Amino acid sequence: MRLSQFHLRTEKETPADAEIISHKLMLKSGMVRKLAAGLYTWSPLGLRVLRKIEAVVREEMNRAGAIEMAMPSIQPKELWEETGRWAKFGPQLLKIRDRKDQDYCFTPTAEEAVTDFFRQEVASYKQLPLNFYQITSKFRDEIRPRFGVMRAREFIMKDAYSFHVDEDSLHAEYRNMYQTYSRIFTRLGLKFRAVAADTGAIGGSASHEFHVLADSGEDALAYCDTSDFAANVELAEAVSPGSRAAASEALREVITPTQKTCEAVAELLGIGLQRTAKSVAIMGVDAEHAPQFVLALVRGDHVVNEIKLSKLPGLADYRLATEVEIAEYLGSEPGFLGPLNAAKPIRIIADRSVAAMSDFVVGANKPGFHIAGVNWGRDLPEPEIADIRNVLEGDLAPDGQGHLKIARGIEVGHVFALGRKYSEAMKTSVLDAAGKAVAPAMGCYGIGVSRIAAAAIEQNHDDNGICWPPAMAPWQVAVCVINPKNDPAVVTAAEALYLELNAAGHDCVLDDRGLRPGSMFADIELIGIPHRVVVSARGLEAGTFEYRARRAAESENLDHGALLRRLS
Numbered sequence: 001m002r003l004s005q006f007h008l009r010t011e012k013e014t015p016a017d018a019e020i021i022s023h024k025l026m027l028k029s030g031m032v033r034k035l036a037a038g039l040y041t042w043s044p045l046g047l048r049v050l051r052k053i054e055a056v057v058r059e060e061m062n063r064a065g066a067i068e069m070a071m072p073s074i075q076p077k078e079l080w081e082e083t084g085r086w087a088k089f090g091p092q093l094l095k096i097r098d099r100k101d102q103d104y105c106f107t108p109t110a111e112e113a114v115t116d117f118f119r120q121e122v123a124s125y126k127q128l129p130l131n132f133y134q135i136t137s138k139f140r141d142e143i144r145p146r147f148g149v150m151r152a153r154e155f156i157m158k159d160a161y162s163f164h165v166d167e168d169s170l171h172a173e174y175r176n177m178y179q180t181y182s183r184i185f186t187r188l189g190l191k192f193r194a195v196a197a198d199t200g201a202i203g204g205s206a207s208h209e210f211h212v213l214a215d216s217g218e219d220a221l222a223y224c225d226t227s228d229f230a231a232n233v234e235l236a237e238a239v240s241p242g243s244r245a246a247a248s249e250a251l252r253e254v255i256t257p258t259q260k261t262c263e264a265v266a267e268l269l270g271i272g273l274q275r276t277a278k279s280v281a282i283m284g285v286d287a288e289h290a291p292q293f294v295l296a297l298v299r300g301d302h303v304v305n306e307i308k309l310s311k312l313p314g315l316a317d318y319r320l321a322t323e324v325e326i327a328e329y330l331g332s333e334p335g336f337l338g339p340l341n342a343a344k345p346i347r348i349i350a351d352r353s354v355a356a357m358s359d360f361v362v363g364a365n366k367p368g369f370h371i372a373g374v375n376w377g378r379d380l381p382e383p384e385i386a387d388i389r390n391v392l393e394g395d396l397a398p399d400g401q402g403h404l405k406i407a408r409g410i411e412v413g414h415v416f417a418l419g420r421k422y423s424e425a426m427k428t429s430v431l432d433a434a435g436k437a438v439a440p441a442m443g444c445y446g447i448g449v450s451r452i453a454a455a456a457i458e459q460n461h462d463d464n465g466i467c468w469p470p471a472m473a474p475w476q477v478a479v480c481v482i483n484p485k486n487d488p489a490v491v492t493a494a495e496a497l498y499l500e501l502n503a504a505g506h507d508c509v510l511d512d513r514g515l516r517p518g519s520m521f522a523d524i525e526l527i528g529i530p531h532r533v534v535v536s537a538r539g540l541e542a543g544t545f546e547y548r549a550r551r552a553a554e555s556e557n558l559d560h561g562a563l564l565r566r567l568s
């Protein structure tokens with residue numbers, strides 16, 4: 001590539017509105033431009049980086065035996081209703097309607113679509129195991145898109161889905177993917193850590209996240225230097241004794257108003273409020289702190305349900321949910337409660353309806369994982385998790401083998417042994433060796449391809465700009481031509497070197513734009529090219545090229561042979 005024929009537009013000033021260094025440098029180098037909140041255009045320069053990352057991911061996925069395919073970005077509501085995720089996915093799911101009034105979503109992930117493909121394609125266990133993957137755009141209507149492509153709304157994800165006749169096969173593939181991810185992030189030159197993650201909300205038997213270590217990371221990781229324990233902080237919190245005490249304290253503030261609300265609702269309706277501790281509809285850390293408020297009520301012949309409840313006068317202090325919202329939240333149809341069946345009293349879980357009314361929806365229905373189900377920042381204000389994290393540092397590790405340390409990380413990958421949740425919900429089966437129809441066990445495996453570009457910059461930059469790890473640099477070598485307009489001999493020599501290096505397999509760019517050396521070098525450093533070779537009249541006279549590695553403090557004058565050896 002000749003830069004004179006490329007489109008490179010860097011900026012001198014550091015963009016003021018970007019908070020973290022990767023966002024600043026991606027804008028300054030012109031890799032991305034913002035189109036709208038959480039939506040970014042990848043410039044030709046940025047796209048080269050993205051393609052390099054994709055290439056490593058694709059190569060390693062193929063090597064691991066996964067098979068590439070592509071699914072539509074727009075997917076029908078009916079498919080998402082089969083798994084209940086049309087309602088349950090929440091506001092991150094972007095729903096759209098076509099001219100025929102059919103509902104669709106923009107895919108945030110593709111378990112439904114791939115399972116639908118699978119059930120049409122595969123009939124026998126003999127075709128298993130299978131692992132399908134794609135590298136495509138995903139959309140999530142993030143509540144707080146920020147840090148540029150780090151938390152975008154549209155982003156590139158590699159998502160893979162595996163199918164197995166039994167759990168052993170699933171776990172073998174899970175290990176295969178775990179190792180593949182380790183190879184991918186190692187090849188990309190990232191400092192990363194794999195941590196255990198909660199499986200609570202989705203179900204499933206194993207889950208690990210891969211985090212690029214960086215102080216700007218939104219996630220906290222808990223690990224132990226003296227043992228193998230490493231978990232994301234949500235999981236560590238759920239299992240750490242010290243954090244439970246702290247969380248209980250923090251949660252009292254949440255539960256007390258909920259209880260008051262339930263009491264008020266009960267009083268309004270003139271009915272009894274019964275407090276039980278047996279289920280965990282709202283976040284809590286133990287039964288004591290996870291009360292469920294149950295209203296069993298009858299009016300005349302009819303049960304008063306949440307919908308009617310929400311329409312009762314006197315509840316104006318709360319933001320009332322619509323009938324459809326509540327039904328969606330509860331996973332049922334509007335008007336789902338019919339006339340009273342005396343033999344089967346219908347209960348109303350008041351805290352759920354209050355939650356639906358106030359948009360305050362937290363919790364996982366699995367003991368020990370209540371904190372893990374919380375979306376911090378959405379369900380509860382952020383500072384509370386900071387308090388909990390403070391408590392966690394130094395706490396005894398759950399394995400008792402040492403004390404916890406906290407590091408910050410950027411989640412770039414996630415592997416998940418899903419089990420049969422999706423295949424069962426979507427009535428998918430294959431015939432096993434005995435001829436019996438069985439639902440396949442599934443795994444899913446995601447990598448944030450576009451997020452990796454930002455995460456890599458967080459780890460690899462200096463005062464002059466980006467210092468790309470070689471595997472994802474837009475070019476490996478920049479050949480810089482000094483004064484091309486006035487020095488034909490220099491141009492000829494630079495062209496020859498450029499062609500020679502490309503022919504030898506170096507991904508080389510020729511900077512023939514004719515900029516003053518200072519501006520040219522500033523650009524080449526800013527965009528993070530690992531090797532810079534300067535061709536000048538003075539060098540030609542001496543028979544040398546001026547070589548400089550991106551992070552080196554000094555340049556060296558090397559003759560042709562020495563230069564080639566240095567680059568190889």
Ligand code: ATP
Pocket residue numbers: 109140142149150151152153154155156157411412413414446447448449450451
């Ligand atoms: P996060 O916790 O950061 O919101 P997630 O756990 O919701 O991510 P997954 O569903 O595990 O994400 O998706 C797989 C990968 O996709 C993530 O590990 C991450 O690298 C990437 N990813 C998820 N959301 C975004 C986003 N908004 N922008 C860029 N990449 C993302």
Ligand code: MG
Pocket residue numbers: none
């Ligand atoms: Mg997310």
Ligand code: MG
Pocket residue numbers: 411
């Ligand atoms: Mg996550």
Ligand code: MG
Pocket residue numbers: 209411413414
């Ligand atoms: Mg994840």
